[in-house]
Every structure is written in C-alpha cells, then in structure tokens.
Amino acid sequence: MKRHLPAVLVAGWGVLNGLLLVVLAVYRENSMTYWLWGGVVLVVELAALAVLVSSRAGTDQHVRYRVRDRGAGGVLPAAIGLLLVALCPVYGLWLLVVAVPLLMLSVALAVHGTTARER
Incomplete structure (x- = not known):
C-alpha cells in the first residue's frame, strides 16, 4: 500500500x-x-x-534531504489555530475555545520536540 x-x-x-x-x-x-x-x-x-x-x-x-525536525510537529496545529483565530470575527469568539488549546499544543511541540531521537 x-x-x-x-x-x-x-x-x-x-x-x-x-x-x-x-x-x-x-x-x-x-x-x-x-x-x-x-x-x-x-x-x-x-x-x-x-x-x-x-x-x-x-x-x-529522487534525493532525500535531512531536515532538522525539532518542533516540526507543531506547524499544523499552529496553522489551524491561527486560521481559527482569523475566523473569530466572522463566526464568533467561541472559536477561541478550540484555537487556544491548539496554539498551546503547537508551542509545546516546538519547545519539547516531536521525535524520540531528539531525547
């Protein structure tokens, strides 16, 4: 597959x-x-x-490049969180209930890293 x-x-x-x-x-x-x-x-x-x-x-x-991936897992939650913050004026402040935890998760992933080999 x-x-x-x-x-x-x-x-x-x-x-x-x-x-x-x-x-x-x-x-x-x-x-x-x-x-x-x-x-x-x-x-x-x-x-x-x-x-x-x-x-x-x-x-x-095809060439494989090594990219440092420390904190790369926080990019998607940060992008979704920022999108939800941007949509707050249109749909209401209730979106902050979802956006703030996503932004905190992205900060935690950026600070602590996301892979086991980083430890």
Whole structure:
C-alpha cells in the first residue's frame, strides 16, 4: 500500500470531488455550477496525474534531504489555530475555545520536540 500511496491519493481526491459534485446535484444547483466544478476538478486531476507520472518516470533523480525536525510537529496545529483565530470575527469568539488549546499544543511541540531521537 505504501508503494502505491500517491496513486491512491490522486484517485481518492477525484472520488471525493465526485461525491461533492453529487451533493451539489442533490441541492439542485445551477447547471453552470456543475460545469465549473467538474471542469476545475478535471483540470486539477489531470495536473495531479501528470505530476504522478513524471515522478514515477524519473525515479533516479529522487534525493532525500535531512531536515532538522525539532518542533516540526507543531506547524499544523499552529496553522489551524491561527486560521481559527482569523475566523473569530466572522463566526464568533467561541472559536477561541478550540484555537487556544491548539496554539498551546503547537508551542509545546516546538519547545519539547516531536521525535524520540531528539531525547
């Protein structure tokens, strides 16, 4: 499964967008909406397939770089927390209930590190 994960990801993304197109059909959207959504999904799916094919064709050029990963696990919670803080003026201050713990978690991960080999 790990070997075919990029192909599964591209296919899964296409299936998910197909399901979202069905949701649009259930809500009886305008036909232009179907054409726009389907066209954009088709273009992005073709681009993803082109990247997938090109990455498989040039496997001799793959290089692994070592990146220091101390605190890298805190990036995603920080990004989500900051997004929720930015959405507070629109949806209300109740989003701070979720955003503040995520930001504290990201600070803790940045300070203490995230991998076992750092200890």
